[in-house]
Each structure stands twice: as C-alpha cells, then as structure tokens.
Amino acid sequence: MNAIANTRVPFEILTAPQLDVPNDGRPVPLSFFNAGSEIYAQGEKVASHYQIEFGAVRIYRLLADGRRQITAFHLAGETFGFEADLAHHFFAEAIVTTGLRTFRPVAGLDRSRELLPLALRCMVRAQEHLLVVGRQTAVERIAAFLIDMADRQGELAQIELPMSRQDIGDYLGLTIETVSRVLSRLRDKGVLKFHGLRILEICKPETLRSMCE
Amino acid sequence: MNAIANTRVPFEILTAPQLDVPNDGRPVPLSFFNAGSEIYAQGEKVASHYQIEFGAVRIYRLLADGRRQITAFHLAGETFGFEADLAHHFFAEAIVTTGLRTFRPVAGLDRSRELLPLALRCMVRAQEHLLVVGRQTAVERIAAFLIDMADRQGELAQIELPMSRQDIGDYLGLTIETVSRVLSRLRDKGVLKFHGLRILEICKPETLRSMCE
DNA sequence: CGCTCGCTTGATATAGCTCAAAAGCTGTGG
DNA sequence: CCACAGCTTTTGAGCTATATCAAGCGAGCG
Structure with missing residues (x-):
C-alpha cells in the first residue's frame, strides 16, 4: 500500500555545534537522512533518541496488510525516539532531507529528568490526537x-x-x-x-x- | 450526550498499608470514589498521581458538543494522572467503586526516574491505540x-x-x-x-x- | 517531448451512524 | 415477592460520510 523506503543514509559528519544535552561530554555528531530513509525500525534495540536540526520525521506503525497509522510528525527542534524501553515500538523515517543529532544512552548518566517532560508532552499529544481521529x-x-x-x-x-x-x-x-x-x-x-x-x-x-x- | 457525574466523594481513610513509592515517607491514604465520580478534571492544577488499589478508571476528553473520547482505561494496580505538567489535560472518573492511593508531589523529591517508564508505557499505549482507532x-x-x-x-x-x-x-x-x-x-x-x-x-x-x- | 508520480475529481459502494422501538436488568416501594 | 420505573442494551431500517474504484491533470525530469 505505502512504499516504504529502506535506504539508510550512511554518512555522518562531526562538525556541527554542540547542543544543550551533552552526549557524555563529547560533541554530538550530526547525521543526514535522505527523504524516505529509515531512521529506526520497530523492534530495533538501540535506545538512542534524536533531535531534529532541520527537516521532518514521521513516526508510524503498520498492519500486516499495509495499512499505516502515522502517530506523530516531528519538525525541526523537536526530540523523538525515546519510546524505546528495550526496543522501538514504531518506525521512524525522514520525510524530507533531515539532519539529526543522535543521543546514545551513556552508562551512569540518567536522563530521566530531561526526558520525562518530553515523554509527557508526547503522551498528551498522542491522547489528544486520539480525540481527533476517534471522534x-x-x-x-x-x-x-x-x-x-x-x-x-x-x-x-x-x-x-x-x-x-x-x-x-x-x-x-x-x-x-x-x-x-x-x-x-x-x-x-x-x-x-x-x-x-x-x-x-x-x-x-x-x-x-x-x-x- | 453523555451524562457526566460530578459527585466528588469526600471521605478518606488513613489505615491501608504503605506502597513502594513512599509519599515523602508518610503512609499514603486510600481514598474511595463512587461509580461515576470525578477524580480530577481537565484544567485542574493538582499534579498528584494515583495508583488504583481496586476498581477501574476512565481517562477522557470532550468536544464542546458532548462527543467524548476515552483515551485510556486503568485497572487495579495501574498508575495514572501523571500527565499534569501545570494542569491536567484530561478528565478522570471512577467507572465503578474505586480505591486510590494519591501521591502528591513533594518539594525536593524528584520522581522522574520512577515516572519515566510509566509515562513511556502510557505514550506507547496511546500511540498503539491510534492505529486501532485510525485504521x-x-x-x-x-x-x-x-x-x-x-x-x-x-x-x-x-x-x-x-x-x-x-x-x-x-x-x-x-x-x-x-x-x-x-x-x-x-x-x-x-x-x-x-x-x-x-x-x-x-x-x-x-x-x-x-x-x- | 513524453513519462512518472503525486494530486485532484468524479461515480459508485458500503461500513458504520442515526433514529426508533423493543427487550433486559436493577432497584424501590408496596 | 411482585410490579413498576428508569436504566442500559439489543435489534431493526434507512441514511450518509467516507472509502473505493477509475479516470484525468500537471509539475518535474530524463
């Protein structure tokens, strides 16, 4: 039903400025994703999260017959991907050419305090969206x-x-x-x-x- | 369209056993809610959260003309109500006679670490539910x-x-x-x-x- | 210039909604 | 214990918003 692009963009550069949330004190690299390319897949076990420098991202789920529900769009400045407890529950794809900062989990560094407000906002957004879609x-x-x-x-x-x-x-x-x-x-x-x-x-x-x- | 009961049950008892998440070290009182009674309302500014001892709870939102979307049901053992950043975004009502432990925020006590996994699970549930309702x-x-x-x-x-x-x-x-x-x-x-x-x-x-x- | 791909527009089908009425429950009072 | 009132749920009939199927359009590209 919906063509899902599977091209994972390989290249990464290390030049861009550092953000507020340091990744273990080291500079956070900026990665680029072409339009349609996958950022992570449902079931993947990498618990990174991502901040969008530029571009846009769709988060979605599929039914076996190809029906798709996009649960969220994320635009420049927004953070996503923290729904992974053990594994990601959704797919994430770049909608257009997109630049991302990837924050990998660092042993001994607890990000709960920063992530909780983001998770709550995301939860509220999803629940509000339910009203739109359901009613x-x-x-x-x-x-x-x-x-x-x-x-x-x-x-x-x-x-x-x-x-x-x-x-x-x-x-x-x-x-x-x-x-x-x-x-x-x-x-x-x-x-x-x-x-x-x-x-x-x-x-x-x-x-x-x-x-x- | 849907009759919304507004009876808030007033009584509270202080006898029940303490739970894992201490409320500042003091015992957490158990409150009872009759079927249909409101636990909190959209816009309310109390940022407590609640654990269900017995009973069941519905979380919902309304449109002006009375259309209602229930975004979640919560059953015994589950925790809810932590979606309040400044104010609650939803209504919560007891579906049947329900007993709740109320955890009020305590100055200087950061619960992010405990709440983040709950918030994430809740977010994932809502997003998965979107697929059901949308597709x-x-x-x-x-x-x-x-x-x-x-x-x-x-x-x-x-x-x-x-x-x-x-x-x-x-x-x-x-x-x-x-x-x-x-x-x-x-x-x-x-x-x-x-x-x-x-x-x-x-x-x-x-x-x-x-x-x- | 002609293809492709995403979008628009039209015609028709249908899943689920609305309106209406009957049938079960539950609780109350006699 | 029964009868009646006020619910909630079920069932039926017809309607409508949206889906489906199908054709055309237009911008970008080789």
Whole structure:
C-alpha cells in the first residue's frame, strides 16, 4: 500500500555545534537522512533518541496488510525516539532531507529528568490526537491538523507541509482522496490558498479554527 | 450526550498499608470514589498521581458538543494522572467503586526516574491505540479491545468489563449500537459467550486474535 | 517531448451512524 | 415477592460520510 523506503543514509559528519544535552561530554555528531530513509525500525534495540536540526520525521506503525497509522510528525527542534524501553515500538523515517543529532544512552548518566517532560508532552499529544481521529469528522481533522502545523511553525499565515497527502491521510485516519477533497473544498470557500501543492496560506484562520469543532 | 457525574466523594481513610513509592515517607491514604465520580478534571492544577488499589478508571476528553473520547482505561494496580505538567489535560472518573492511593508531589523529591517508564508505557499505549482507532474496522477494534482486557486480567478466558457499552464505544471511536452489534455477532459465531452483560467468556481466543488483523 | 508520480475529481459502494422501538436488568416501594 | 420505573442494551431500517474504484491533470525530469 505505502512504499516504504529502506535506504539508510550512511554518512555522518562531526562538525556541527554542540547542543544543550551533552552526549557524555563529547560533541554530538550530526547525521543526514535522505527523504524516505529509515531512521529506526520497530523492534530495533538501540535506545538512542534524536533531535531534529532541520527537516521532518514521521513516526508510524503498520498492519500486516499495509495499512499505516502515522502517530506523530516531528519538525525541526523537536526530540523523538525515546519510546524505546528495550526496543522501538514504531518506525521512524525522514520525510524530507533531515539532519539529526543522535543521543546514545551513556552508562551512569540518567536522563530521566530531561526526558520525562518530553515523554509527557508526547503522551498528551498522542491522547489528544486520539480525540481527533476517534471522534472528529474529516473536515474537523484537517482543520485541526492545519492549525497544529501553523502553531508549530510559529503562527505564520503561510505554512509549509513537508509531508505528502498520503502522509496526512495516514496521520488523520483518512484516505488520500478525502484529504484532497477537503483541502479543495477549503480552497473553494476561500479559507485556504495554495502556493504550490505543499505551501498553503490560511486566509481565514478564524473560520478554520471554528471548524475544529 | 453523555451524562457526566460530578459527585466528588469526600471521605478518606488513613489505615491501608504503605506502597513502594513512599509519599515523602508518610503512609499514603486510600481514598474511595463512587461509580461515576470525578477524580480530577481537565484544567485542574493538582499534579498528584494515583495508583488504583481496586476498581477501574476512565481517562477522557470532550468536544464542546458532548462527543467524548476515552483515551485510556486503568485497572487495579495501574498508575495514572501523571500527565499534569501545570494542569491536567484530561478528565478522570471512577467507572465503578474505586480505591486510590494519591501521591502528591513533594518539594525536593524528584520522581522522574520512577515516572519515566510509566509515562513511556502510557505514550506507547496511546500511540498503539491510534492505529486501532485510525485504521482498523469495527470488528478489529472490538477484538483488539477484548484481547487487551483479557491480557490485562491475566489471560483468563473469562473477562469482566467494568465499563458500559457507551464507554467501550467512546474508547474505540464507535457508537454504542455498533459495539452491541459486533458483540452479538461474535456471540452468534460462538467466539464469545455472555455470562451477564458485563462478564464474558472468550470461547475461541485464536479466532478472536486472528481478527485483530 | 513524453513519462512518472503525486494530486485532484468524479461515480459508485458500503461500513458504520442515526433514529426508533423493543427487550433486559436493577432497584424501590408496596 | 411482585410490579413498576428508569436504566442500559439489543435489534431493526434507512441514511450518509467516507472509502473505493477509475479516470484525468500537471509539475518535474530524463
């Protein structure tokens, strides 16, 4: 159903500046991932976590017949991948070319204090998303998604969607056709304007906000 | 749409044995909640967390028009309520008469280390539940739910559902009628047997398991 | 220039919802 | 112990939002 790219990008460079959370005191290398390449797979036993320097990442799960649910998108600045207790429970892929800092677990260094707030925020996000997917209509889901993206990109009227319609559908529990139809309808109503397929302008933010329920 | 009981049970007793996670070294009181009574509300600023001694709890969110999404059920032995950073993001209610240990935050006592694994498990559960609600059919959702309940009650063939059909529907993103119809269909197929409305026996666990997809 | 791939649009099908009514439980009072 | 009231659950009939299937479109690329 969904083509899953399996190219793991091999190269790593060691030049970039160090971040707040030191990896054992040594500089944290920046790794690059091509669009569609896998960052980690479900079942993998590496308990690293990752901070996005630039780009975007999708976290997802699959059913045996290929149905996919994207549980989260992560954008620049966000941290992900800490759901591994023994092994990862999800897949993570770069959506576009993405640069990541990898924080490997260090013996004797307990990161609970830093990770707990991140885990909580992630849990709350997932549970809030359940309300969207479980109880909202297609229009409400799309509206909620667009507002969320706008908020995360700093409340700009112009937002950039790094992900495809398929990704949006798999995130919201809709088909690609429904996503497309709803977006077209919002465009026709003058709520949105398209500047290219993946850049769109929210012309009537209030209308959009009122559609979330 | 769903009547929300607002009776907060006032009484508290101080006799019960102490648990693993001491509340500042003092014994943790056991509080009782009647069926339907509120444990905490969305927006509340008390950052306690709770361990269930007996009974069952639902965590949920509401839309303005009354649509409800239950994001989690918690059973005896489980801990919940730690999603409050500044304020709770959800409502918590007792489903049946429930006894809780309340752990209040204690200045200078950092519980990150204990809470992180709980938060992670809870996050993974929520994200896995997203796949069920976002991408599975009614039958698959019910099957997944029943298997989950059976697993959590110790793999017994006989399981007890403390929650109503409405609760199950609001957890799985289905209407009460669909829940009822699917359960009836599973009964007619000989997969389930009812011993009273809320006690049921899984006669063909393998068939049920194969329905999760 | 023509292919490919992602997107849009249209027509039709259907799973699950809504509305309605009947059938079981549970508790209360006589 | 029975009868009745107020629930929750089940069942039925018809409807609708969204999925599915199918065709066209347009931008990017060799």
